[in-house]
Amino acid sequence: MEQPGLANVPVETHLLLGCCREADQAEVAARGLDQLRAALSESFHSHLIALAEEIRGSSRLLRDIADRSQMHITRVPFMTNYLNVILPCISRTLKDIIAHYEDKTLSREIRWRKMYNKMTEEAAGLPLPQRFVLYNHFLSLLKQLLVRSPSFDLNTLETLRTRIITLREQRGIDLTAPPTPQTGTLVRQNLVPVAVTQDRHSHWAEQIFSLPLPSRTALKHLRPCKSYGPFYPLGHLTIPQDSTVLFRRPFDNDTISIVVFLSSVDQCPYFLMRTVQDNTPWYSMFGAHELCIEREGSALQLKRWSRSEQCSKLWVALHFLTWEEMILFYCAFVALKARNLLTVQIHxxxxxxxxxxxxxxxxxxxxxxxxxxxxxxxxxxxxxxxxxxxxxxxxxxxxxxxxxxxxxxxxxxxxxxxxxxxxxxxxxxxxxxxxxxxxxxxxxxxxxxxxxxxxxxxxxxxxxxxxxxxxxxxxxxxxxxxxxxxx
The missing domain is CATH 2.30.29.30 (Pleckstrin-homology domain (PH domain)/Phosphotyrosine-binding domain (PTB))
Structure with missing residues (x-):
């Protein structure tokens, strides 16, 4: 896969690519903190665990926003200014954390103490883990804005935006062209009626993975998931506007994700896969009617038909941590395919x-x-x-x-x-x-x-x-x- 040219890429695409890059950086930072914690006494563990978990939460939210943007592409401009506010701030914070724990001139304990105290001081006393709580609250609201959630609160988003702008000023991050938020009218227009309509006619698949699991039976012989494509760069797939996301499932620490949505054009289910190579997201998409499913050990394999080679080819192999989640994904796929008007037959x-x-x-x-x-x-x-x-x-x-x-x-x-x-x-x-x-x-x-x-x-x-x-x-x-x- 070649790196897509970015010279003429719209600013929205640059920002969504930025979400993916910072998500990768967050994973690097979280792993580094885990290694640091392993070398320190237990008295330091609680703060390190809290910080690493919040950073991983940022990674998940950033990737979720980038993935869901494919189904809500007309809503992405509403997020542009807000992403311009938070992405440089997250980026600087992650780079500083990595620089602190990689400073081998200091003992590991001093690295952690210096990181925590200095970064808390520069944020006017806001503890380092709470800084990521702030980031994650802001990102959660951006996700709600993107998908027209009835829970979205513009006033809270603006309040958090002001706090992050202040944090940027304290950190000396460039504010020569401070972003201007979208007006309340643009953001709020038709927000509640659309959400109410979706709730009233919700699809069963929208909640199938939101129910708690009554048990978690571990699967053995796990391997990394593997995706096979064909792949396209961000923004190159045609997805109808106002399509409905049914569910999103991340795999392998979100290095691969599957978003299942109902097309607003034909009301049929489609599977959008995102993978990451060289810090760049790549996408592939097929309708449920174009895929077949089978189990291989702890994995569910989705296969597609290759017209050029006139044979069935692997599209993705998804390895599940638990038997219950594998069963739910399998049943959901078969039910979506069987009830799909475009499905000719199921083997x-x-x-x-x-x-x-x-x-x-x-x-x-x-x-x-x-x-x-x-x-x-x-x-x-x-x-x-x-x-x-x-x-x-x-x-x-x-x-x-x-x-x-x-x-x-x-x-x-x-x-x-x-x-x-x-x-x-x-x-x-x-x-x-x-x-x-x-x-x-x-x-x-x-x-x-x-x-x-x-x-x-x-x-x-x-x-x-x-x-x-x-x-x-x-x-x-x-x-x-x-x-x-x-x-």
Whole structure:
């Protein structure tokens, strides 16, 4: 991949590239602080941990803004002046931190003390970790401005802008051409009506990854994710204005990210991949209907069709830290592809995830629909999950919901048979992949238990027996430590 020419690149693109560069620099600074902490006594650890985590938060926010800007390109000019305010300030702060901990003329303890005290003093007493709290609050508001969030507060953004301008003055960062903020009218115009409309007609995928995980089962044999392209520079992909972001998933410390959005033109889902090479972001995009999915160990592989070579080629291999997140991504992909109007057909193999053993299957009546209920056991992690899919018709086998069987199932009250056809499950969380399904219709009882209504009495009996004769979750998988937060 060649470095894109920047001579005639719009100022907005320069700033978004700047977001990516400072995100990389933030990761370097955070790793350096981790190494410094390892060499110091425990009494210094709390401040170092707090600072490194806030710096990593800045890195995530900067990359998130750059990624989401592709779907909200007409909103980027509203951020231009604000990015001009904060990026030089973040850049100087990170460079100073790196310079302090790389000063080998001093002991490590003196490096840390000098860094913390000097940088706090030059910011008029604002402690160093709190400086990044300020940056991150400002960046969070810029993200809200970009996506038209109903939580956006212009007054708070302006207040924080003033504080950062003051910090720039204290640091001696050039203010010869101080940026002028956009007017309140431009920023606020149509902000609330658009947000309300989106909330009222929200897509199931917008919240599928915002629900907390009831368990975190670590996957083994992890490798770095790998992307294969074809790639294009920032701003070279045509993405319809006002497309709706469904979810964004970062991988490998955000060196690769996947943004899934609904096109405002055809209302079909598209997958936008961003990777970074030589501190430069590169992008690749395909519709869900143009991709196929399969599992390889701890990874989900997305493949595309190469017209020039007339064969299937890898687009990206995504390695997941936890089995639960891999399952959610897989189910979300299949549901989006199956319900996509541009999808011609789905290969039967895509409805079956490799290395999952089917322990049970039966027909259920679920919110008025006929569904298949399947119990899967993951052969690698030993995790168990319930999986409901469409029983018949064009969408047959399309995921409707899944639920992970956790340690709660060891309780004798977790499962109870209420009649010949009905079983109640307590303490179970559903992840729903369908806009028309309403799980609350299956929880209309005093305890709020989820009701499964089996088509046949024998099926209800077999389901109850399955969980009566086997441990619900492997102790090893349940207690396996996960190295870092969600992939």
């Amino acid at each position: 039967p193999n895509e409805f079956q995830l490799r290395r999952e053993k089917r322990l049970f299957q039966a027909q259920i009546i679920d919110d008025g629909f006929k569904h298949s209920l399947i119990v899967y056991e993951d052969m690698q992690s030993r995790g168990l999950r319930l999986h409901a899919a469409v029983w018949e018709g064009e969408l047959r086998q399309c995921p409707v919901w899944t639920a992970f069987v956790t340690h709660q199932s060891r309780s004798p009250t977790w499962l109870s048979r209420r009649s010949r056809h009905r079983i109640w499950l307590k303490d179970i969380q559903l992840y729903v992949f369908c806009n028309t399904y309403r799980q609350e219709h299956m929880r209309q009882n005093k305890s709020g238990a989820f009701e499964i209504h089996f088509d046949r009495e024998e099926a209800a009996k077999r389901f109850k027996e399955l969980f009566s004769v086997r441990p619900a979750v492997s102790e090893t998988s349940e207690n396996e430590p996960v190295a870092e937060p969600s992939a």
